[in-house]
Amino acid sequence: MMPRQDLLDLSFPELEELLTSWGELAFRARQVWEWTWRHLACGFADMTNLPCALRDRLAETYRLGILTPAARQGDPEEGTEKVLFAFPDGVAVEAVLMREDGRRTVCVSTQVGCPIGCAFCATGAMGYRRDLSAGEIAGQVLHFARELRARGEQVTHVVVMGMGEPLLNYEATVKAIRNLNDRRGFGLGARRITVSTAGVVPGILRLSEEALQLNLAVSLHAPDDALRAELVPLAMRWPLADVLAAADAYARATGRRVTYEYVLLAGVNDGLDQARALARLLRGRLAHVNLIPFNPAPGLPFTRPDEAHVDAFRRELLRHGVDATVRRSRGVRILAGCGQLCSQRRPG
């Protein structure tokens, strides 16, 4: 039997087209959309204002891509929760919910593994298996949204920073974002969504033409191309000068400040001379640097610089006119921090 298609893979116009082709009245698409994306229905049977025949037809042809955790791990002290989602073809990804003050942020994956292969990242060490579909990406957010709703809470932010390089799975990532952003349903504001890229220049340029006010985070990790080639191998298809030019184009198109991510690896890229070189690259740009002290993960040959050193690096950037903060690492104890996600190591 052919596997049924995931309704979450459809955009609103595609859903409208489908239902029109079935001879349904125009307003049915809106009803199905609202059940799926606003009321977070768990099945077609929940869609009680639809005629039974339509519910049956939907159920025969489509599934409502509900993701169920194959494993989960939480750090109650921090309010961080990591979930492993397994798919029928035997692959799996991890997603993370972070609670901080009033924020409920979901970090989603866009690929199984990652082709970029950053030297300091557990996901990169897994290699690349496949892209996720739009429904598989958005489904991670909907999973946490259902759980939060049961406690009277909701997802307030999404960061596309989990496993994978989102701009190498461009169509599915942007479709998932548009579906989550659609006001008829989930309605998450674009400014509450951050897309993180290792510097895929064609993707950044394309994103700047989407008329979406997303936050863009670009991972640099090195102030020069030679070191970057070692740390972010595939990204070397796009040299730093081109990455920065593309990020400038994004900032111009959206008016949004670009965040530059920089993982600090002791003795590798954390020298004060490297901070000055980074400042020279970014000074005068609509930019902000997010410093991420390395989160250790099994098998990775790096160490985390101590706090004083991290602070000295940050102050050097500030002294040279570049705004910088240190990201408070969340989820590190459950290997859910930046660069630690790896679906081959199953959480308990």
Ligand code: SF4
């Ligand atoms: S840091 Fe991001 S881009 Fe680099 S390998 Fe890991 S998931 Fe891929």
